[in-house]
Amino acid sequence: xxxxxxxxxxxxxxxxxxxxxxxxxxxxxxxxxxxxxxxxxxxxxxxxxxxxxxxxxxxxxxxxxxxxxxxxxxxxxxxxxxxxxxxxxxxxxxxxxxxxxxx
Ligand code: FES
Numbered sequence: 001x002x003x004x005x006x007x008x009x010x011x012x013x014x015x016x017x018x019x020x021x022x023x024x025x026x027x028x029x030x031x032x033x034x035x036x037x038x039x040x041x042x043x044x045x046x047x048x049x050x051x052x053x054x055x056x057x058x059x060x061x062x063x064x065x066x067x068x069x070x071x072x073x074x075x076x077x078x079x080x081x082x083x084x085x086x087x088x089x090x091x092x093x094x095x096x097x098x099x100x101x102x103x
Pocket of ligand 1: 062
């Protein structure tokens with residue numbers, strides 16, 4: 001497992017996603033209060049960029065057809081078969097790191 005620096009807390013607005021490339025993978029990063037969440041950027045429905053979604057109560061809503069994913073679990077609150085990958089986040093001195101890679 002490798003940690004990747006993806007930005008700093010001062011660059012992230014509340015509930016406004018950003019997309020970050022780590023290797024050949026694109027992930028979406030969201031800030032909620034002092035917590036940060038990292039999920040797959042690509043919606044499993046038709047591939048919309050999830051960082052452009054709306055966040056309500058810790059749920060990101062896909063900008064294209066409104067599928068929903070919990071930022072903590074990656075699971076849809078309405079369809080248990082629909083989910084996106086989530087990644088561990090660590091914050092140190094305001095710097096955000098995401099864990100990815102082989103365990
Ligand atoms: S592409 Fe995300 S809900 Fe359709």
